[in-house]
Amino acid sequence: MKITVQDLIHHLTAHVELRENTVDQLISGSMEQLVTGVIVTFMPSQHVIEQAIHQGANLIIAHEPPFYNHHSHTEWLTEDPVYQTKRSLIEKAGIAIYRCHDSIHQIQPDGITEGLIQALGWSSYVVQRKPEADIISFDDHMTVQRIAEHIKRTLGVEYVRIAGSLEMTCKRAAVLVGFRGNGNLTIPLLHNETLDLIIAGEGFEWETPEYIRDAVQQGKQKALIMMGHAESEAAGMKLLAARLDQAFPRLPVHFVGEQPVYKVL
Structure with a gap:
């Protein structure tokens, strides 16, 4: 059975009513895109995107946004080389990124x-x-x-x-x-x-x-x-990956984590 990005998003939001100013949104890709595999993660970092490409997954479900601000605004980044490189990688690989933030906090229990x-x-x-x-x-x-x-x-x-x-x-x-x-x-x-x-x-x-x-x-x-x-939220996204794996058994679903962003000297 063919599964689209829209199918996954509908599953994630079926039991919640998102507020008007929600940050949950499809940041890249299209709703009609057929899903070859899903990566679930806390932060869609450069490393996570590279892992998605390596695993042949074209949908990333992330708790936080890829572009360094809560509301996913990018106008202020258009000339930034880090943003440009990351955006180009996402587009060339044809990866859809969906931010699952408000909906996963709204379900009961959180x-x-x-x-x-x-x-x-x-x-x-x-x-x-x-x-x-x-x-x-x-x-x-x-x-x-x-x-x-x-x-x-x-x-x-x-x-x-x-x-x-x-x-x-x-x-x-x-x-x-x-x-x-x-x-x-x-x-x-x-x-x-x-x-x-x-x-x-x-x-x-x-x-x-x-x-x-x-x-x-x-x-x-x-x-x-x-x-x-x-460190406090990654486990929640790992649990989501397990639940999606059960809900979509014919679709490869994997959780990909990251190393801590800070080093302590």
Whole structure:
């Protein structure tokens, strides 16, 4: 059976109502294009595009955009050589790129958060699912250090950033993926949900980290683990790849990851 880009997009959006200003869109290629294979990824980097070409896949489903801004605007990049080279590679290879951002966050439970929770092996610890976070209840022996080491080991990441005491015991935590680590989300959660720990992707450094610093100075038992944006969301796209593989068994579907963008010296 022939499968088009439109067929895949319809499957991804069938159970959600995208808002008018959604960033989910077909960035390259056409809806009528017949799909030879699918690469699912967090970020459609140069490496990922090269891997798609190598594997004979002509559709990339990515959580983030290929051209360095949230709304996929490219007018400001037209003379940039990095943009030109990447755009040319995509066009010459005939690759369609679909951004799957809002829809995967809108499904219940949030597809990106669910992927991270499953990857960490914490499904049985979830006591509440909120739109922006999963609330986790740990046993009596989970310290900040043990949790951080578990995150690094299970996700294969080299480092996380921590505010607060490594020895602090954590009974309740919130897990927030991507750019949900800002104070307007985390601070009410800490108070309203009686949390010890925030585990987030990233956020403004002058908000949640500074709140944690002041809380610790006041003698309150609070801590923060920042994982990194990609590190918190890639597992969700990997879960999506597995689900698409089941939904389209005759279509080659593969997840392609990337190396961490930063090196720590």
